[in-house]
Amino acid sequence: MKKIAIITGASSGIGREFVKLLLKEKEIHEIWAIARNKEKLDRLKKRYGEKVKTFSVDLSELDAILEFAEIIKRKNPRIKYLINSAGYAKFCSYQELSAEQTVNMIDVNCSAVTAMSLLSIPYMGKGSHILNLSSQASFQPLPYQNVYSSTKAFVRNYSRALNVELKERGISVTAVCPGWMRTALYRRAIIGAEKTVNNFCGMSRPGNVAAKALRDAKRNRDMSVYGMYVRTAHLAAKILPQKLMMKLWMMQQNF
Numbered sequence: 001m002k003k004i005a006i007i008t009g010a011s012s013g014i015g016r017e018f019v020k021l022l023l024k025e026k027e028i029h030e031i032w033a034i035a036r037n038k039e040k041l042d043r044l045k046k047r048y049g050e051k052v053k054t055f056s057v058d059l060s061e062l063d064a065i066l067e068f069a070e071i072i073k074r075k076n077p078r079i080k081y082l083i084n085s086a087g088y089a090k091f092c093s094y095q096e097l098s099a100e101q102t103v104n105m106i107d108v109n110c111s112a113v114t115a116m117s118l119l120s121i122p123y124m125g126k127g128s129h130i131l132n133l134s135s136q137a138s139f140q141p142l143p144y145q146n147v148y149s150s151t152k153a154f155v156r157n158y159s160r161a162l163n164v165e166l167k168e169r170g171i172s173v174t175a176v177c178p179g180w181m182r183t184a185l186y187r188r189a190i191i192g193a194e195k196t197v198n199n200f201c202g203m204s205r206p207g208n209v210a211a212k213a214l215r216d217a218k219r220n221r222d223m224s225v226y227g228m229y230v231r232t233a234h235l236a237a238k239i240l241p242q243k244l245m246m247k248l249w250m251m252q253q254n255f
């Protein structure tokens, strides 16, 4: 039986870093890379070789996810890793987001993560790992990214609870909670926004965050937090009232 890793959002940012890391794992026969843009996926395959199989899937559409599930069913692989990295953000006032954009963000960041997890679990066994990309943004409510931070709180809670349920099957679920990372996400998130985030402190490299996340998953940890800056923010969010955390955020961003 083929052992595979499925990585959503594999064509860019931290998703692509996971592709690079898992290519080094000899027991993984194939990496199934998911994103929408075919050209970017083709470039990924060209660069990293035949072990990478690409699938153009719009994860905001449940029908597209269910079509992908049919491929899993036909090939019947052993899924060693599922990494739900696909996601996007809009950092702006609530007035600048339409209902359609809001629901689409929730579909990609939350619904797709849960659907991909549920569809993959039957093909997983002892020693399999699910890694879901949450964020430092999940630690507290964040004005001017209210929907994005809420989607990431969903991912964190979902992952940690699922981790407990899957313990008896030997499958771990890790909520990966990075702070700012040098990827395309935040540059795209602020395009066209009138009032938006402008202080991206504690920026880290996606490769370092991915390497730590993989180590944490192998230790069956339910959360992965990279770097002193994010660890401090996590601790502060645990001990300070959320109203104060929001005030600090507003001051930091000069809102």
Ligand SMILES: NC(=O)c1ccc[n+]([C@@H]2O[C@H](COP(=O)([O-])OP(=O)(O)OC[C@H]3O[C@@H](n4cnc5c(N)ncnc54)[C@H](OP(=O)(O)O)[C@@H]3O)[C@@H](O)[C@H]2O)c1
Residues within 6 Å of the ligand: 008, 009, 010, 011, 012, 013, 014, 015, 034, 035, 036, 037, 038, 040, 057, 058, 059, 060, 084, 085, 086, 087, 088, 089, 108, 133, 134, 135, 136, 177, 178, 179, 180, 181, 182, 183, 184, 185, 186, 206
């Ligand atoms: N960058 C940060 O500062 C940061 C911090 C904390 C958490 N995160 C989280 O990390 C994850 C990865 O973000 P990143 O920074 O690596 O961003 P990125 O470089 O923009 O990569 C996003 C990936 O998701 C794919 N994607 C987006 N929408 C999709 C859709 N509807 N269907 C299928 N694939 C889709 C993109 O490919 P296509 O556009 O071709 O579909 C791309 O491969 C996200 O969940 C994000 O929330 C990022």
